[in-house]
Amino acid sequence: MQRVTIAQVSERAGVSTATVSRVLSGRGPVSAAVQRRVRQAAEELGYQVNTIARALRNSRTDTVGMVVPSISNPFFTSLVESVEHVLEREGKELFLSDARSDPAIEARRLASLAARNVDGIIVSPSHGTESGPAVQETADRLPLVQLDRFVGGTNTDWVGVDDVAAMRLVMDHLHEGGARSAAFVGSLLTNSSTEQRFAGFRRRAEELGMSVDPDQVLLGDYSVDWGEAAAARLVDTGDLPDAIVCADDLIALGVTRACRAHGVEVPGRVQVTGYDNIEFSRLGEPALTTVDQPRDRIAEEAVRLLAAASRTKETDRGPSAHIALVPTLVVRDSTRAGS
Amino acid sequence: MQRVTIAQVSERAGVSTATVSRVLSGRGPVSAAVQRRVRQAAEELGYQVNTIARALRNSRTDTVGMVVPSISNPFFTSLVESVEHVLEREGKELFLSDARSDPAIEARRLASLAARNVDGIIVSPSHGTESGPAVQETADRLPLVQLDRFVGGTNTDWVGVDDVAAMRLVMDHLHEGGARSAAFVGSLLTNSSTEQRFAGFRRRAEELGMSVDPDQVLLGDYSVDWGEAAAARLVDTGDLPDAIVCADDLIALGVTRACRAHGVEVPGRVQVTGYDNIEFSRLGEPALTTVDQPRDRIAEEAVRLLAAASRTKETDRGPSAHIALVPTLVVRDSTRAGS
DNA sequence: AACTTCACTGCAATCGATTACACAGGAGGC
DNA sequence: GCCTCCTGTGTAATCGATTGCAGTGAAGTT
Structure with a gap:
């Protein structure tokens, strides 16, 4: 050919x-x-x-690999778009893989990207611990940056947002809107996102004197379905909190949908918040109050870190960088506007 | 490394x-x-x-390239997921690119994939005519299959659904629900999807004796925003049709949202239909009646065609295959249930 | 006993682009 | 007039895996 x-x-x-x-x-x-x-x-x-021949000779492919937990989660696709934009400016291409939230598949994808001699890898690990070995192993072979989520026990660069600070914004806003008790709906605590967000939630709730019923911390997965199920469960107990804080927008969309189905007024009876500010978050009924992550900045930093790592020899890399950017609160109609 | x-x-x-x-x-x-x-x-x-060295020697990379108009459109991401599934079974990888609905970017992506010696390319062309040269040129160099959308004047395989048949289902359903007039909201007629769907819409409307006001054929782009704007325009004219047929779910979500905002009851006052059956279509208020595309089958056929094309010599390829699969109607709450 | 046949293994060419090294010839310095 | 330096170009090695061809020895045939 x-x-x-x-x-x-x-x-x-x-x-x-x-x-x-x-x-x-x-x-x-x-x-x-x-x-x-x-x-x-x-x-x-x-x-x-022939880029193949060139790559063999130069051992450089001008290609970056990216692995995300789920390509059907709009948050990750928008992150991918941002990364691609940045890479394009540098004349690099993106090789995208979907781990389907499974550490085993993720490991295969990482290995396959490494075998294809990508210049670096950007990964948002699926699991907070099980993703560890594969990520570390890959990081030992080539430049690697973790994005958004991270996995414990590894020594790599990371870029994301300060989830704890974000939750402080959320809780303060809810408190201002009159909430004195809150529930939390997230995924299982097996990834850093939910973990950090929950930690931030719990800490600020305590500081503000908001009550959190341990039975109203519901953990499932990042999906609309789970949001609906969790909300239904909360409604069934007959003891609704003043606010339902969700670990991402998909869950929040499910929660508001279930509330509507059960005749629970949002934000009248219960306030609801999301996280990520995906495009569909404003399409909920009511439109979601959520946390916006500065994706372009995140992508920018990630690519910068990768480039830096490529330039330095593996041996004299300094300690890994952890860059936490500041997220912002996007107030819409699912919470009571504070005066 | x-x-x-x-x-x-x-x-x-x-x-x-x-x-x-x-x-x-x-x-x-x-x-x-x-x-x-x-x-x-x-x-x-x-x-x-070292896959690079192997690829150079074998001139085979076990990698398939895919180009979609927009990675943020959930329909395409689900299509990508299906394709990836199928490829995985064959031990191949997917190289995904986003054309951002721009034929120029698309052309660059195609060239770049070809330069990277992918074994074949799956593309859903952004534009019904302007995408032509790049697609044809790429198809001359390596196996290529068009997916979902296609571009005129090229000689390549194609897999998708029968849009005209789909619209027949939609129109019959609306008619059964009492609709005697209909509006159409799509993207500009610069891609085959809208084109075919509009053709199917118009033909069946005529056959059923449903009236279509030429001023109520609104063309913009595949986005929620456009759906909202178009619906607002329809409402403003004060002359609402019995049904609003949308070229995809994003548009339909925008339309129902605008209807709600303007106090127009769906499906009471006006019935609304989408197309694609993206995950969010059931989250609209009301949940959308839409057309489901058999993505897995589409993906399957596409990969099969690619494999077949790789096996035959370029010169003795037969005439190109056009495979139109049969879509199904998913009835939800945005239309009046028949009988 | 001479001849095939076959399983196994190594040598070296190959894929296509890049680049260290060598060399030719001209410009400039003394 | 001789030496150095620089520009411009070619030769050939290189990246790492694959494979056609050839050679070796053992087993099987007549």
Whole structure:
């Protein structure tokens, strides 16, 4: 399929392959006349570099791999979009893989990306502990940055938001709206996102004197279905809290939907908050109050860290960087606006 | 980074690189004793093939490229998921690119995938005509299948659903629910999806004797925002049709949202339908009646066609295959249940 | 006993681009 | 006039895995 090679171009231009390579990659001195001849020959033959051959020689592919827990979660797709934007500016490509929230699949994906000689890997680990070995192993072989979520016990760079600070914003806002008790609906505490968010939730609730019934901390997974089920359970107990804090927007969408189905007014009877500010969060009924993550900044930092890691030798890398960006609260209609 | 090579393994096992390669790739006869030695040496050194080198030699990468108009459209991400599933079974990887609905970006992505020697490309072209040259050019160089959308004037395989048949289902259902007039909200007629769906809509409306006001055919883009804007415009004219048929679910979600905002009852005053059956379609208020595309089947067929194309020589490929699968109607609450 | 046949293994070419090294010829310095 | 330096170009090695070809020795045939 790949027909035209540098050899054919060199023949047509009447020069050596070395010269053609020098012209086309812009390295090394070549006289203007020869440059023209080579370029024209390349043009006429429709030459295109064979990136495979180049990669073998340079051991550089100008490709970054990215692994996310779930490509169907809009938050991750928007993160992917941001990363792709940034990479494009650098002339790099993105190789995207979906781990389907399964550490085993994730490990395979990471190995496969490493085998394909990507220049670096951006990963949002599926599991807070089980993802550890594969991530560490990969990080030992090539530059790796964790994004959004992170896995314990590894020594890699990380970029994300300060979940604890975010929850402080959320809780203060709810408190201001009159909430004195709150429930938490998240995924199982097996990933850093829910873990951190729950920690922030619990701490600020305590500081504000808001009551949290241990039975009203419901953990399932990041899905609308789980949000609906959890809300139904809360309603059934007949003891609704003043607010339901959700670990992400999908859950929150499920919660508000179930509330509507059960005739529980939001935010009249109960306030609800999400997290991530996915596009659909404003489509809920009512539109969700949520936490916005600065995706572009996150992507920017991640790519920067990767580039930095590529430049330094593995051995003299300093301690890993942990960059926590500051999220913002987006107030919509699922909470009572504080005056 | 890539440390262990076949040469080191061969040295440790006391054989030639040729033998190592034969053992590891399972080709050619090797005595059991040597096999053991080689495998053990490979194991001990933690050898992993360098896929780049292999790809250069074999001119096969076991990688398929996929280009979609927008990775943030849930329909495409679910299509990607299906394709990835199927490819995994075949031991192939997916290289995903986002064209951001821009034929120019799309062309770059296609070229870049081709340069990376993917074994084949699956593309859902962004534009019904402007995507043509790049798609055709790429198809001339390697196996290519169009998915869902297609571009005119090219000679490639295509897999998708029968949009016209789908619209027949939709219109019959609406008619049964009492609709005698209908509006159509889609994207500009610059991609085959809207084009086909609109054609199907118009034809069946005529057959059923439903009236379609030319001013009530509104074309924008595939987004919730456009759906909202279009519905607002329809409401403002004060002359609402009995039904609003949307070219995709995002638009339909926007339409129902705007209806709610304007106090127009769905399906009481106006029935609304979507297309694609994305996960969020059931989260609308009311839940959307929509058309479900058999994504897994589509993915399956696409991969099958690619594989077939790879096996045959370019020159003796037969005429291109066009496979239109049959979609199904998913009836929810945005239409009036028939009978 | 001479001749095939076959399993096994190694040598070396190959894929296509890059680049260290060598070399030619001209410019400039003394 | 001789030496150095620089520009411009070619030759050939290199990246790592695969494979056609050839060679070796053992088993099987007549």
